[in-house]
Amino acid sequence: MKVTYNHKEIEKKWDGAWKVNPVNVDDGKKEKYYCLDMFPYPSGHGLHVGHWRGYVISDVWSRYKLMQGYYLIHPMGWDAFGLPAENYAIKNGIHPSISTAENIANIKRQINQIAAIYDWDREVNTTDPDFYKWTQWIFVQMFKAGLAYEKEMPINWCPSCKTGLANEEVVDGKCERCHSEVTKKNLRQWMLKITAYADRLLDDLATLDWPEKVIKMQTEWIGRSYGAEIDFPVEGSDKKIRVYTTRPDTLYGATFMVLAPEHVLSASLAVEETKAAVDKYIFDASMKSNVDRMADKEKTGVFTGSYAINPLNQAKIPIWISDYVLADYGTGAIMCVPAHDDRDFAFAKKFDLPIIPVISPDGQDVGEMEEAYTGSGIVINSGEWNGRDSAELKEAAPAEIEERGIGTKKVNYKLRDWVFSRQRYWGEPIPIVHCPKCGNVPVPEDQLPLVLPDVESYQPTGTGESPLAAIDEWVNTTCPCCGAPAKRETNTMPQWAGSSWYFLRYVDPHNQEKLVDREKADKYLPVDMYIGGVEHAVLHLLYSRFYTKFLNDIGVIDFNEPFKKLFNQGMVCGRDRETGAATKMSKSLGNIVSPDDMVRDYGCDALRLYELFIGPPELDSIWDERGIDGVYRFLCRLYSLVMSNLESNVEATDEMIRTWHKMVCDITKRLESFSLNTVVSGFMEYTNKLTEISKKEGGLDRETMETVIRLIAPFAPHIAEEMWQAYGHEQSVFDSRFGWPTYDEALTKDDEIEIGVQVNGKVRCTIRIPVDISQEEALAKAKEALGDKLQGEIRKEIYVPGRIINIVAK
């Protein structure tokens, strides 16, 4: 009997069947499983097949967990504040709130095509005042805890977006969003003291089941180093210059000192003869962009004319100024040991400064040095330290220096505090009132949310002021503390504010009293599986961890890491027509593939399978539209096979039983290891195998068919439900009473297997043998089968049961 697969009919019938889902019920007994997607930014371009892939992966995993009997939290929402929405609005003359709503509607339509079992009752939107009330509330709590503070400082400024940026938003000296070169601008800023959490953010990475790559990126971003701060007196003056070094063990080798041009003492260290040159150098450095400073591999510098005294051996060393020293790391000044640091070495060579080696790899005298020696060895030329192991001294030196009173132990971080204010309209207003008498006063919690006012002109001003500053009736208010006339803060929060905590709100999205009910938080949080792209490795994922730790500290939640397991799916790339190379899908390249047409032509199930089949989920892959024909044909064959056995009364044969046990074993193991591409190919293999058996036996038994249906359900839910219903089931195939199929290990093995026979490591023939055959018998059979292919004296015989026979002969 031939049964035709009609995806349009089947998918229409089951469309929305899981929206109101009687199978995902919290009966109080089930264990919870929280599977989260990184919520999308609702852009005007809609979703492409790359976005789809992530959502398919998370939905497959969610449905699998559902079938295993978990109560599933699988929500979706919208990260809708931020620059792109605002830029889009400005360009098209539509208010961002309108365009955002339109984009959400379109993307929601597209997401519904995936047939993911999102719980739309939990939907959140970061631009909803009911939501951002709590984004503001968290800010107020941080302000009260001293973690949100105001500061005027030179910050990264994007001249195109006309706003300040966080360190994490500057990539290669360019704006993460628009790729314009970032400049410095002195601005009054709201900062979040994320550095106060540096140690915990670093140490707790060890507790996470995350990709190594992301752990490493965060580790390096936080960049903890151990060392010492040492004061060097300036000769003939009461000034002292404090340096930070991670190599106090090389202190005897310090032959000069370098200050950043921005260091407070830089200009004042110049003497009569050097003043002009020093001033010019400092001025020139201030005119250089970050990119120029980084691009200049050739070191520049200027001698101040002053000398510092090495506090350990009283040596007199010249003080230089150079822009290779960063002003905002450590103390902005360094001691230079050219013998053991590449950068100092290059500087010393260029300006002909002395090089004194203080570590010898072998303890022998070191001659003329061609390059810096950064390894360890025996300490030399270092007075009382001579003869010590440099690695040991590196550990011990900070404490020894501290004992002598010439320095202190010090830990430093690359992580900087988070520049949190944006001079833009489309974001959460920062809930602070500036009172001339009381200073900065937070908006009282019962007055939150502080609603973003409607404005006529939401264009960025570029002056460092937000467009909100132009609305007098909004800006002018009274102090919540003393009632005197006061002004509102007019900066808004960055795009990351809402996304730093949205996953908490999903478990209690309509709570008017609290950010999240503590009981619900304890029950449903944290997130068990978080799926999304790797691009947020040090942005969203770091910020979320910081927020979670803070909310844990103030008792809102009882855990300190938001995402137990993280999975980064690979990008789906287009193919360059000329070179055939993979290229990122982008609007400008015109290589974006929309899923809409493919859903129409092949159906949701086929596209779901193809998104997985295309390659390993964690790797980037190239989209080739032709390939989907293969999975569509597979679904046709599968449907035909299963439905043609509907009336079958074939008794299950040993082969059928073993085949489905093997299938459950294979598919489950591959699914557990997230090898989703091979799960799909596995379905094809087993369908081919079962078709063969069916032809031979005149049909297949019911249990085998139902096992196939249940296994494929998380992947192709429509066709599975259709077939499941055809097999007479009233409940959904996802109903937890059916569970995920199990298998009997003993039945996954055959009694007889085919095994390769090698001579000297090369396969010469294969033989069929019983699995439990003895080594002697196996070898005898192998020799018999080889015949005269086996020549010469036998040196060694290897039999690995179930694997290989190898006979070494000469």
Added chain:
RNA sequence: GCGGAUGUGGCGGAAUGGCAGACGCAUCAGACUCAAAAUCUGACGGUGGUAACAUCGUGUGGGUUCAAGUCCCACCAUCCGCACCA
């Protein structure tokens, strides 16, 4: 410069140290058809051979092993991250 990932047919890819190329795409041949599409059957890494078969073959060069795509060493290429953090 440092760190990481990747490298297998025409293409996407598969392979707990054990028969390399599963599964699929494309291609070719055959069946069905007036014909085409769809579907079904078969072939499909290179070289030699009608064939059985032989031989070479997983970026390059070495090594370990009875046996290496897989482990080790040294390179090359591509992509990603960090990039004067002292």
